[in-house]
Amino acid sequence: xxxxxxxxxxxxxxxxxxxxxxxxxxxxxxxxxxxxxxxxxxxxxxxxxxxxxxxxxxxxxxxxxxxxxxxxxxxxxxxxxxxxxxxxxxxxxxxxxxxxxxxxxxxxxxxxxxxxxxxxxxxxxxxxxxxxxxxxxxxxxxxxxxxxxxxxxxxxxxxxxxxxxxxxxxxxxxxxxxxxxxxxxxxxxxxxxxxxxxxxxxxxxxxxxxxxxxxxxxxxxxxxxxxxxxxxxxxxxxxxxxxxxxxxxxxxxxxxxxxxxxxxxxxxxxxxxxxxxxxxxxxxxxxxxxxxxxxxxxxxxxxxxxxxxxxxxxxxxxxxxxxxxxxxxxxxxxxxxxxxxxxxxxxxxxxxxxxxxxxxxxxxxxxxxxxxxxxxxxxxxxxxxxxxxxxxxxxxxxxxxxxxxxxxxxxxxxxxxxxxxxxxxxxxxxxxxxxxxxxxxxxxxxxxxxxxxxxxxxxxxxxxxxxxxxxxxxxxxxxxxxxxxxxxxxxxxxxxxxxxxxxxxxxxxxxxxxxxxxxxxxxxxxxxxxxxxxxxxxxxxxxxx
Amino acid sequence: xxxxxxxxxxxxxxxxxxxxxxxxxxxxxxxxxxxxxxxxxxxxxxxxxxxxxxxxxxxxxxxxxxxxxxxxxxxxxxxxxxxxxxxxxxxxxxxxxxxxxxxxxxxxxxxxxxxxxxxxxxxxxxxxxxxxxxxxxxxxxxxxxxxxxxxxxxxxxxxxxxxxxxxxxxxxxxxxxxxxxxxxxxxxxxxxxxxxxxxxxxxxxxxxxxxxxxxxxxxxxxxxxxxxxxxxxxxxxxxxxxxxxxxxxxxxxxxxxxxxxxxxxxxxxxxxxxxx
Numbered sequence: 001x002x003x004x005x006x007x008x009x010x011x012x013x014x015x016x017x018x019x020x021x022x023x024x025x026x027x028x029x030x031x032x033x034x035x036x037x038x039x040x041x042x043x044x045x046x047x048x049x050x051x052x053x054x055x056x057x058x059x060x061x062x063x064x065x066x067x068x069x070x071x072x073x074x075x076x077x078x079x080x081x082x083x084x085x086x087x088x089x090x091x092x093x094x095x096x097x098x099x100x101x102x103x104x105x106x107x108x109x110x111x112x113x114x115x116x117x118x119x120x121x122x123x124x125x126x127x128x129x130x131x132x133x134x135x136x137x138x139x140x141x142x143x144x145x146x147x148x149x150x151x152x153x154x155x156x157x158x159x160x161x162x163x164x165x166x167x168x169x170x171x172x173x174x175x176x177x178x179x180x181x182x183x184x185x186x187x188x189x190x191x192x193x194x195x196x197x198x199x200x201x202x203x204x205x206x207x208x209x210x211x212x213x214x215x216x217x218x219x220x221x222x223x224x225x226x227x228x229x230x231x232x233x234x235x236x237x238x239x240x241x242x243x244x245x246x247x248x249x250x251x252x253x254x255x256x257x258x259x260x261x262x263x264x265x266x267x268x269x270x271x272x273x274x275x276x277x278x279x280x281x282x283x284x285x286x287x288x289x290x291x292x293x294x295x296x297x298x299x300x301x302x303x304x305x306x307x308x309x310x311x312x313x314x315x316x317x318x319x320x321x322x323x324x325x326x327x328x329x330x331x332x333x334x335x336x337x338x339x340x341x342x343x344x345x346x347x348x349x350x351x352x353x354x355x356x357x358x359x360x361x362x363x364x365x366x367x368x369x370x371x372x373x374x375x376x377x378x379x380x381x382x383x384x385x386x387x388x389x390x391x392x393x394x395x396x397x398x399x400x401x402x403x404x405x406x407x408x409x410x411x412x413x414x415x416x417x418x419x420x421x422x423x424x425x426x427x428x429x430x431x432x433x434x435x436x437x438x439x440x441x442x443x444x445x446x447x448x449x450x451x452x453x454x455x456x457x458x459x460x461x462x463x464x465x466x467x468x469x470x471x472x473x474x475x476x477x478x479x480x481x482x483x484x485x486x487x488x489x490x491x492x493x494x495x496x497x498x499x500x501x502x503x504x505x506x507x508x509x510x511x512x513x514x515x516x517x518x519x520x521x522x523x524x525x526x527x528x529x530x531x532x533x534x535x536x537x538x539x540x541x542x543x544x545x
Numbered sequence: 546x547x548x549x550x551x552x553x554x555x556x557x558x559x560x561x562x563x564x565x566x567x568x569x570x571x572x573x574x575x576x577x578x579x580x581x582x583x584x585x586x587x588x589x590x591x592x593x594x595x596x597x598x599x600x601x602x603x604x605x606x607x608x609x610x611x612x613x614x615x616x617x618x619x620x621x622x623x624x625x626x627x628x629x630x631x632x633x634x635x636x637x638x639x640x641x642x643x644x645x646x647x648x649x650x651x652x653x654x655x656x657x658x659x660x661x662x663x664x665x666x667x668x669x670x671x672x673x674x675x676x677x678x679x680x681x682x683x684x685x686x687x688x689x690x691x692x693x694x695x696x697x698x699x700x701x702x703x704x705x706x707x708x709x710x711x712x713x714x715x716x717x718x719x720x721x722x723x724x725x726x727x728x729x730x731x732x733x734x735x736x737x738x739x740x741x742x743x744x745x746x747x748x749x750x751x752x753x754x755x756x757x758x759x760x761x762x763x764x765x766x767x768x769x770x771x772x773x774x775x776x777x778x779x780x781x782x783x784x785x786x787x788x789x790x791x792x793x794x795x796x797x798x799x800x801x802x803x804x805x806x807x808x809x810x811x812x813x814x815x816x817x818x819x820x821x
Binding site (some may be wrong): 182186187190191192193217218221222225255392455456457462463 | 753801
């Protein structure tokens with residue numbers, strides 16, 4: 001590897017950065033039909049929203065550093081947690097992996113030149129940006145930012161005077177973007193696989209995105225319809241959810257969670273795909289139980305769509321419904337556990353290379369396991385009565401969403417960075433960032449689990465003095481976590497411009513994206529490859545080069 | 546850009562198809578929209594509800610009767626943080642639920658009744674008399690499983706004028722419907738000087754909320770209302786929702802059919818042939 005600092009090298013000859021297509025300048029990006037450019041566009045915006053979400057979260061934690069509500073009033077705090085939720089869930093966590101890595105790598109991994117519908121792909125990005133802009137607009141206009149929580153629970157969301165309709169409309173648009181991305185990636189997987197790329201040779205990341213896309217297609221329309229109903233109710237006075245008009249607020253909760261629980265699987269499945277792709281590469285070993293991992297992803301998608309009622313154990317649904325949803329919740333843990341065991345079995349007796357991508361995957365397994373097991377605790381009916389709406393719940397889902405999806409995303413960044421940009425970040429710094437984040441993360445969110453266990457309710461801007469120590473610890477942890485994030489992103493950003501040239505296959509991966517130049521040329525393959533082996537056949541790779 | 550023409554043609558065609566479908570779906574929703582507007586008969590809510598009067602002081606010179614029929618002035622009772630529950634004592638549903646839940650919470654509350662706080666249940670039905678109040682007091686004190694001082698939970702009845710001066714002062718609006726009342730359901734927390742510091746809506750107060758409200762009341766701090774939607778006492782009729790459910794069924798079926806058609810397309814069309 002040679003080190004050069006020249007800026008032109010960032011766009012080596014023949015890469016997709018250089019092939020600007022029909023337009024030049026900014027237009028060559030925002031009107032591009034190249035799946036890789038669209039992936040980069042998503043990367044930029046998702047990261048921008050991620051940072052704003054982090055800042056919102058930082059201020060929430062700062063408010064909770066001591067009892068007494070010293071920094072902001074309750075209304076502002078309500079807005080903060082609402083915006084933190086909307087930003088992180090709808091703008092970052094749901095779209096992140098399918099749109100960034102799904103767009104960029106799924107076509108390459110199956111040996112295609114682009115996605116099936118390049119124009120719809122661009123339309124999806126425009127819808128995403130428009131939806132995000134509308135949500136952002138709702139913060140600065142009307143009678144103030146939404147204060148309902150990201151769940152928009154009726155009847156409050158129907159009556160609050162703040163800018164809920166605009167935010168709801170934004171979420172509706174974002175949903176359309178999500179559906180179109182799903183349709184696109186499913187079709188791509190079915191129709192554009194290279195010769196020889198059979199279903200049992202698909203990289204597991206493709207399998208994961210495939211399962212996710214089906215959830216996006218089937219579940220997202222429900223949230224769209226729900227948002228339309230909120231609209232009708234607010235502007236035309238139709239009583240669907242509002243009990244004073246003969247409506248049913250529980251119906252709202254059902255409809256909301258019919259989408260939003262599967263959405264948590266939209267978040268975690270792609271991250272599981274990344275982990276399944278990364279681990280064999282750094283264990284230098286074929287994955288243990290390929291089909292079990294691939295099909296457990298589909299099983300999670302299917303069973304995960306039937307468990308929404310576990311959000312409503314104390315909302316007044318029938319005891320029978322409670323029992324059924326609790327049972328299904330326990331069932332969905334089975335395929336997740338299958339994956340975890342298979343990853344660990346893959347590492348067993350492997351020739352492990354502890355590079356940053358693998359470290360992030362190990363963190364994923366650890367944090368996701370805590371998140372999954374705490375999920376079982378609250379999925380049982382009796383403890384749920386105690387834990388419902390306490391800090392336990394945000395503690396649990398941050399372990400899943402941030403510890404799972406977030407660390408999976410970071411693993412993806414460190415794994416595919418050299419392929420996307422042709423350069424390598426500083427691996428030593430990346431390991432330090434990993435340590436700092438992991439420490440900060442656990443101090444932060446484990447305190448939240450303990451707070452919830454002791455009865456601290458969530459979404460409160462103030463608390464009793466008895467919770468002081470744990471809240472202080474959590475806030476302290478959040479600072480360490482943010483410090484780790486800054487180190488990690490600074491390192492990646494530096495690598496973008498000053499990193500060493502990475503070469504085409506720095507990790508010795510066997511999937512197709514590592515067999516083409518870094519960064520990839522426009523249209524990816526000079527000649528459509530003929531696939532002769534599975535995604536982890538490292539022996540075959542040794543023969544070729 | 547080297548997209549082959551075929552792919553361009555395909556994607557254009559399919560985009561048109563998707564757009565048409567999208568328009569159809571949206572159309573279906575909006576077309577059906579007004580249908581259920583005719584079915585719903587919003588209940589008449591005029592004159593019922595709560596206008597929050599946070600920070601204002603209730604008149605402490607009001608006279609009520611206690612459970613034994615003796616006249617008492619509010620000033621004599623409100624000397625510590627006070628939980629005020631406005632109910633009518635023969636209420637068949639939510640009022641008794643509120644008082645039951647309150648008794649349950651008092652059982653768990655880590656504060657000393659009588660010293661750290663008192664509870665005042667005031668009936669807003671001027672027809673109700675002290676003997677009913679005494680009977681209710683016995684019932685609810687029994688529900689608290691630990692010893693609870695008699696003086697820490699008072700059940701007051703009074704005449705129309707005193708009742709209305711109190712309910713107007715706290716912004717509590719209710720309406721008589723023959724024997725019964727339509728009314729909001731809320732606890733109101735008062736500071737020792739009679740200042741209104743917090744409203745706690747709903748019939749299901751949480752120990753945490755109550756504790757934090759009492760701490761604030763003892764310091765005279767005014768707290769926000771956390772559960773912001775006022776709960777009311779009235780019924781829900783599932784039968785009248787039939788049309789809404791039908792709309793949901795229709796849209797659900799359309800989504801599933803769309804998905805099935807999509808699966809069929811993917812399966813029958815198979816892999817695309819490459820032209821190198």
